[in-house]
Amino acid sequence: MRHPKVLTRTLTAALGLGLAVSLGAAAPAGAAPDTAADRGAQAYAGYAGSAEEAKANQAFFDAVMTSVAKKRAANPSAAAAVTVVYSAANAPSFRTQIARSTQIWNSSVVNVRLVEGSNPDFRYYEGNDSRGSYASTDGHGGGYIFLDYRQNQQYNSTRVTAHETGHVLGLPDHYSGPCSELMSGGGPGTSCQNATPNSQERARVDQLWRYGLASAFKG
Numbered sequence: 001m002r003h004p005k006v007l008t009r010t011l012t013a014a015l016g017l018g019l020a021v022s023l024g025a026a027a028p029a030g031a032a033p034d035t036a037a038d039r040g041a042q043a044y045a046g047y048a049g050s051a052e053e054a055k056a057n058q059a060f061f062d063a064v065m066t067s068v069a070k071k072r073a074a075n076p077s078a079a080a081a082v083t084v085v086y087s088a089a090n091a092p093s094f095r096t097q098i099a100r101s102t103q104i105w106n107s108s109v110v111n112v113r114l115v116e117g118s119n120p121d122f123r124y125y126e127g128n129d130s131r132g133s134y135a136s137t138d139g140h141g142g143g144y145i146f147l148d149y150r151q152n153q154q155y156n157s158t159r160v161t162a163h164e165t166g167h168v169l170g171l172p173d174h175y176s177g178p179c180s181e182l183m184s185g186g187g188p189g190t191s192c193q194n195a196t197p198n199s200q201e202r203a204r205v206d207q208l209w210r211y212g213l214a215s216a217f218k219g
């Protein structure tokens with residue numbers, strides 16, 4: 001579920017803070033975002049998890065959107081399509097999957113583009129976590145995607161990466177969906193190889209980002 005009023009308030013608050021807090025650069029390069037225990041206190045959305053995680057989608061999307069919003073506020077003449085910048089420096093084992101996920105999303109939607117670069121709006125990390133892969137926030141307002149080694153060996157790794165990236169673009173988990181749906185995540189089982197969003201998912205992302213940040217924050 002989306003909560004437009006909460007989002008709008010959060011954006012206003014974030015912009016009201018000015019540029020004192022650097023949201024996108026909160027996590028130090030080369031380090032894990034937090035300990036597993038610390039991450040447990042944060043909202044997160046897993047690849048194969050419970051419905052309780054659903055609310056975490058909004059926290060992550062909010063963090064990414066706030067970072068993007070600050071950049072666009074500083075550059076009002078930015079292109080109509082919103083650019084979301086990521087760093088893959090902390091997930092070297094998944095460079096191929098991240099590049100493929102980026103290619104999939106950028107060829108599936110038109111109103112938002114993923115680009116690798118400096119001063120990222122979110123980061124990919126890799127490691128071992130019993131909860132598997134997930135999208136989360138680092139406790140400092142920054143969004144990140146964690147890719148779990150074991151889960152990425154069990155499931156199609158490009159699908160896992162593209163699924164978690166779907167959270168960046170605002171899509172919630174829907175574990176009961178079929179394999180043809182990207183946001184069904186681990187629901188269809190380890191045999192599911194589809195790493196491409198279906199037409200409904202594409203349309204939803206383009207709807208969310210249609211007027212840049214304005215529509216995303218108004219729902």
Ligand SMILES: [Zn+2]
Pocket residue numbers: 045046047048163164167172173185
């Ligand atoms: Zn998910």
